[in-house]
Amino acid sequence: MSLFVWKPEYSVHVADLDSDHQKLFSILNSVYENVMSSREVDCVLPKIDQLSTYTNYHFSKEELYMREKGYSGIEDHIAKHREFTRSIEALRNGYHNNDLEVSKELIIVLGEWLLRHVLKEDRKYAELPTSLGE
Ligand SMILES: [Fe+2]
Numbered sequence: 731m732s733l734f735v736w737k738p739e740y741s742v743h744v745a746d747l748d749s750d751h752q753k754l755f756s757i758l759n760s761v762y763e764n765v766m767s768s769r770e771v772d773c774v775l776p777k778i779d780q781l782s783t784y785t786n787y788h789f790s791k792e793e794l795y796m797r798e799k800g801y802s803g804i805e806d807h808i809a810k811h812r813e814f815t816r817s818i819e820a821l822r823n824g825y826h827n828n829d830l831e832v833s834k835e836l837i838i839v840l841g842e843w844l845l846r847h848v849l850k851e852d853r854k855y856a857e858l859p860t861s862l863g864e
């Protein structure tokens with residue numbers, strides 16, 4: 731069973747960003763499944779790299795979107811993105827140290843964080859009228 735699954739009710743009403751969120755949930759899921767099946771470090775690290783690369787790609791896009799929209803809460807939102815990026819680095823380091831328990835816990839924390847973030851923070855810019863800042 732999948733632990734992290736994007737649902738239509740998580741939508742931020744921007745198709746491109748919704749599809750990024752779907753992809754992020756799916757990558758997190760595969761990291762989780764890899765760690766849970768306790769495979770070799772070599773097998774999990776590329777997944778963590780993929781999560782890190784895709785997260786950076788999504789955050790840059792979302793930050794640009796908020797800037798273009800003139801969203802006033804952008805600085806606070808960016809700070810939250812940086813927090814997440816640092817947690818991914820902690821996951822990578824934990825895995826380097828071969829600490830499976832720490833890795834499992836961190837992935838769950840990351841998944842829960844992402845879900846809360848999409849539902850609460852990303853929705854704030856989603857609720858703005860599209861004409862704002864234009
Ligand atoms: Fe965000």
Ligand SMILES: [Fe+2]
Pocket residue numbers: 747751788792848852
């Ligand atoms: Fe997002």
